[in-house]
Amino acid sequence: MEIKETDNGWQEGMAKSITFIVTKDCQLACKYCYLVGKNEKERMSWETAKAAIDYILDREHDEMFDTESVIFDFIGGEPFLEIELIDRICDYLKVQMFSRNHHWFNSYRFSFSTNGINYDSEPVQRFIGKNIGHLSIGITIDGTRRKHDLNRVWKHSNGEAERGSYDDVVRNIPLWLNQFPGSSTKVTISSADIPYICESVLHLYSLGIHEVNINCVFENVWNEGDDIAFEQQLMQLADTIIDGDLYRDYACSFFSEHIGKPLDPVNDNQNWCGAGRMLSIDSAGNFYPCTRFAQYSLRSKKAWMIGNIHDGIDKNRLRPFLTLDRLTQSPRECIDCEVASGCAWCQGENYDAADTPTIYQRATAICKMHKARVRANNYYWNKLYRKLELEGNREEYEKNKPARKPETC
Amino acid sequence: MIKYLIIQVDDTSVSYCHYPALTGKPRLISLDDLRAGILWAMKENVTVQFVYPSYRLPDEYHRVIESIDHADIVPAGCEDTGLLDKADVIVLDGMSRIASHTFRSNAAYVLRTSKEDLLTGRDAVAYLLDRVMRLNVVITDVETFTDDDTERYGKLLGSLAEAVAEQYAAGRNVQFNLLTDRLMLDRMNNCNAGWETIALAPDGRFYPCPAFYGDADKGYNIGDLHLGPDIKNPQLYRLDHAPICRRCDAWQCRRCTWLNCRLTLEVNTPGHQQCIMTHVERNASRRLLPLFPGTEIPEIGYLDPFDIAKN
Numbered sequence: 219m220e221i222k223e224t225d226n227g228w229q230e231g232m233a234k235s236i237t238f239i240v241t242k243d244c245q246l247a248c249k250y251c252y253l254v255g256k257n258e259k260e261r262m263s264w265e266t267a268k269a270a271i272d273y274i275l276d277r278e279h280d281e282m283f284d285t286e287s288v289i290f291d292f293i294g295g296e297p298f299l300e301i302e303l304i305d306r307i308c309d310y311l312k313v314q315m316f317s318r319n320h321h322w323f324n325s326y327r328f329s330f331s332t333n334g335i336n337y338d339s340e341p342v343q344r345f346i347g348k349n350i351g352h353l354s355i356g357i358t359i360d361g362t363r364r365k366h367d368l369n370r371v372w373k374h375s376n377g378e379a380e381r382g383s384y385d386d387v388v389r390n391i392p393l394w395l396n397q398f399p400g401s402s403t404k405v406t407i408s409s410a411d412i413p414y415i416c417e418s419v420l421h422l423y424s425l426g427i428h429e430v431n432i433n434c435v436f437e438n439v440w441n442e443g444d445d446i447a448f449e450q451q452l453m454q455l456a457d458t459i460i461d462g463d464l465y466r467d468y469a470c471s472f473f474s475e476h477i478g479k480p481l482d483p484v485n486d487n488q489n490w491c492g493a494g495r496m497l498s499i500d501s502a503g504n505f506y507p508c509t510r511f512a513q514y515s516l517r518s519k520k521a522w523m524i525g526n527i528h529d530g531i532d533k534n535r536l537r538p539f540l541t542l543d544r545l546t547q548s549p550r551e552c553i554d555c556e557v558a559s560g561c562a563w564c565q566g567e568n569y570d571a572a573d574t575p576t577i578y579q580r581a582t583a584i585c586k587m588h589k590a591r592v593r594a595n596n597y598y599w600n601k602l603y604r605k606l607e608l609e610g611n612r613e614e615y616e617k618n619k620p621a622r623k624p625e626t627c
Numbered sequence: 628m629i630k631y632l633i634i635q636v637d638d639t640s641v642s643y644c645h646y647p648a649l650t651g652k653p654r655l656i657s658l659d660d661l662r663a664g665i666l667w668a669m670k671e672n673v674t675v676q677f678v679y680p681s682y683r684l685p686d687e688y689h690r691v692i693e694s695i696d697h698a699d700i701v702p703a704g705c706e707d708t709g710l711l712d713k714a715d716v717i718v719l720d721g722m723s724r725i726a727s728h729t730f731r732s733n734a735a736y737v738l739r740t741s742k743e744d745l746l747t748g749r750d751a752v753a754y755l756l757d758r759v760m761r762l763n764v765v766i767t768d769v770e771t772f773t774d775d776d777t778e779r780y781g782k783l784l785g786s787l788a789e790a791v792a793e794q795y796a797a798g799r800n801v802q803f804n805l806l807t808d809r810l811m812l813d814r815m816n817n818c819n820a821g822w823e824t825i826a827l828a829p830d831g832r833f834y835p836c837p838a839f840y841g842d843a844d845k846g847y848n849i850g851d852l853h854l855g856p857d858i859k860n861p862q863l864y865r866l867d868h869a870p871i872c873r874r875c876d877a878w879q880c881r882r883c884t885w886l887n888c889r890l891t892l893e894v895n896t897p898g899h900q901q902c903i904m905t906h907v908e909r910n911a912s913r914r915l916l917p918l919f920p921g922t923e924i925p926e927i928g929y930l931d932p933f934d935i936a937k938n
Contacts, residue, residue: 522892534900538893540937541870573859575846576893578868 221602221615222428222469233287233327235496236274238262240303242501242514244295246333246383249369250408250435252567255514256295262501267307269527270499275314278321282497282531287325289354293498293509298332301341308349329354331404333370335383337390346397357394359387359425360405361418368410388425395426402429407448409439415451420458423468431471434591436567438583445590452594460602475599475619477560478592483553487543493565493577494539503527507539510566519570522577538577539565547580560595561588629856631824632668634661635837636688637680638829641702641718643737644765644818645886646838648720653680658691660831663852665695676700676715678837683707700737703728722748725755735761735802742766746779753790761802769886772900777907777930784911795918808879809912810919815872817882821864821894825849825856835864835894838885847888869895875932876924877905879912899931906930 242253242260277283290311292304308328315323328349334357336342346353360366367382374380395401403422407415415432422430434448452472459465459473493508504526506512511522525531545553547568552558561584565577572579606612637655642648656664668675675697683706701707701714703724711717718737719725722744730736736759740748745766755762766772772780784805794801802808808816818824821835828840832848833856839847850857862868864884872882872895882897890898906929913924929935 534890534898535892537871537891537898537933537937538896541896541933543870546868546870574863574894576860576863578863578893578895579860 220618221465222467232285233289233325234283234285235289235291235492237291237293237496237498237509238267238270238304238307239293239498239500239509239512239514240267240297240300240307241295243299244333245299245335245373246296246370247373248371249410250406250439252435252437252510253295253514254517257514260501260514261300262303262499264303264306266499266501266503266527267303268310269503271307271311271314273527273530274497275318275320278318282533286321287327288322289327289329291329291331293331296333296335297330298336298339298342301336301339301345304328305341305345305348308345327352327354331356331358333358333383334387334390334394338393350397353398355394355398356401356404357387357390358404358406359384359391359422359427360411361414362421363388365411365414365418365421368414369406369408391425391427400428402431403427405430405432407432407434409441409444412444412447412451415448416455416458419455419470423464428467429469429471433471433562434584434587436562436564436581436584438571438581440583440587445586448587449590449594452591453597456594456598456601460598460605465602472591473595473598474560477595478557479559480556481544481558483545486559487545489542489544489547489565490562491565494536494542497531499527505531507536508566510564511569515566516570519572519575522569542577547578549580549582551585552580552582557589557592560592561585629671629673629823629825631676632664632671632673633676633678633824633826633837634664635678635826635828635840636661636684639680639682640678640837641680641700641720642739642837643678643700643716643718644739644836644838644881645767645769645883646841647767649841653682654829655684655688656827656829657831658687660827660829660852661688661691663831664827665691667852667855669695674698679705679707679710681705683710722751725751730755730758732758732760734759735763737763737765739765739767741768742771742776746776746783749783749786752787756787756790756794756801756803757799759801761804763804766904769900769904770890770898772904774903777903780904780907781911784908785914788911788914791915792918804879805908806912806915809877809909809924810915810922812878815866815875815878815880815882817866817872817880818884819864819882820884821849821858821861825858827852835884838883842885842888863893863895869897871897871902871932871936874936875902876927877902877909877932879908880905899933902931902933906932 240262242256243258244256274283297304332355337357360370363384366384370383372381372383405418419430496508498506498509498512500512505524507522507524509515513521524535563580568579568581569577571581603612606615637653638649638651639653665675675695677692677697678700681702681704698715699710700716700718701711703717703719705711714734716735716737718739719728720739722740736755738755745764752764788806791801791803791806824836826834826837826840828834831852833850834840834848866873884894886901887894887897909924916922916924
């Protein structure tokens with residue numbers, strides 16, 4: 219008796235994540251996008267990319283870069299708008315890692331999160347063919363046409379009618395799943411999306427996507443009653459998944475056995491977010507602890523730069539990230555919360571929403587949505603356990619269920 | 628809980644700590660703001676310290692200042708010799724000030740110096756230790772301290788420990804912040820700006836300390852005299868919300884929040900340089916343990932507690 223679990227990703231927790239912000243441009247203007255400073259001008263040059271790579275590979279044994287593995291992440295805007303540059307970067311990385319006998323040559327990935335629009339283009343397909351064994355590509359599709367097109371719309375000028383991007387993405391899903399079987403997609407939920415959650419997850423399953431990772435946006439966008447509507451959607455989804463036996467082959471990250479419990483102040487005090495352990499590089503060659511700390515991601519705070527390709531990394535500016543723990547950044551209501559486990563935060567949003575320029579003030583806008591998720595999640599597992607019990611499968615499930623994996627950002 | 632109010636009476640008031648004094652034209656705090664600051668301190672039951680510029684203040688300012696019990700922090704080169712004679716703390720801004728100053732044995736002195744001048748100024752510091760009851764040495768360019776300076780700093784403090792020991796042998800129990808403070812403390816005793824101390828600046832606004840007034844354009848003010856102090860995220864100034872410092876036993880460290888902001892961008896996180904220097908001081912203090920029976924400073928295997936905290 220097996221229940222499909224969500225996949226934590228390649229070398230989760232073992233790999234250094236290095237992000238190239240290759241462009242701040244995108245074909246879409248998604249309404250929930252946290253990138254407030256997108257533009258068509260800031261594109262990474264080859265010289266900047268090369269200097270960043272040389273800086274990183276020159277420091278193989280520095281504690282910043284001595285992880286067993288590496289994930290080179292390409293982000294935008296829409297990264298595939300810069301496929302020629304990305305192809306050159308990846309070629310250079312491979313040649314350099316090989317010729318330097320760098321330990322990452324045996325354990326690297328190129329990772330992409332794309333809107334999927336030009337996934338089938340010749341340059342992108344050529345790149346995929348060349349690197350297929352070392353690629354992770356996620357295509358973002360939000361669910362049904364009406365859910366997807368609610369937020370994921372094309373950039374448009376004044377006077378132009380708003381146009382959704384569903385058709386432009388969904389046509390590439392079969393090709394993507396054929397090239398990357400077992401891939402998951404990421405869905406973002408904002409206030410307006412709540413009525414479409416259940417139908418959207420089921421729709422993604424019907425497209426052949428067996429794993430749907432969803433999260434509510436961390437920003438303060440929630441309205442009165444959203445939590446109740448959210449809970450109802452999740453319970454409806456729970457009923458459909460359990461009654462239709464979908465849990466055997468399909469997973470949805472909203473449902474997890476490990477959320478909704480109190481957290482121990484000593485043993486569960488680690489920071490959830492990986493900011494500071496990652497490195498993000500923008501088109502000007504500036505370094506950030508995570509992309510969310512680059513200026514184009516921030517509404518109300520200054521960028522948190524930790525250096526640049528010329529002067530290197532100022533490790534003092536990483537110290538707050540590397541010593542940050544859950545309790546020190548959490549208000550009392552979070553520390554004492556009876557359902558704290560699984561409640562996530564984004565360090566960048568914490569910083570952006572804080573009353574002072576600090577990463578030590580946890581934003582709590584997501585609180586009521588997490589509590590609603592916990593209620594629906596409890597319902598899901600109680601219902602599923604009972605079903606397994608009645609079918610005589612509970613004991614076998616308990617015996618074989620996978621060990622708990624630590625959740626990270 | 629706020630216990631101390633530092634009133635910087637003029638834009639050009641002397642710096643008694645790591646931050647540079649403002650340069651430019653004098654600008655006195657208004658008499659109304661001075662009175663209001665004193666009134667606030669009286670009602671809140673906090674101790675007041677005044678920080679003075681080099682020039683003589685108008686008499687009416689002195690009359691207002693004398694309306695409250697207080698301490699005076701005065702530059703060594705102050706034109707107002709009457710004020711200098713009764714100052715509680717006298718600030719020597721650089722080694723060059725030492726030769727021309729007439730020392731008072733009952734005053735506490737602050738010596739502000741660059742790292743390099745200090746590392747090469749052993750005899751000047753020993754000269755001071757022979758003449759003052761308390762000496763605070765403040766390095767004004769902490770950010771330039773490199774790991775290569777660690778050994779030199781350790782050697783300097785080792786040599787100065789001998790000078791302190793000679794003073795004790797002669798019956799003069801001199802206090803020296805870099806060496807004896809750690810031995811006299813049993814817990815952290817930091818500056819605690821923003822937690823136990825705040826400053827009132829010439830613009831009539833409150834700041835965590837005078838250093839932040841110099842960075843006023845960065846939005847560090849924490850209220851004004853009309854509404855009172857309003858410190859956002861006040862917990863971040865407390866020791867229990869400083870992940871590196873709360874584990875640390877370099878109890879003499881100033882834990883300078885202004886330096887923290889400059890080096891790490893967070894008020895509660897010290898930079899590598901500050902940690903290394905204070906641990907060299909902590910370790911050098913161990914040489915004086917025989918003078919402080921019953922005191923223990925355990926041997927430790929790190930100079931930067933960040934190495935422990937990050938794990």
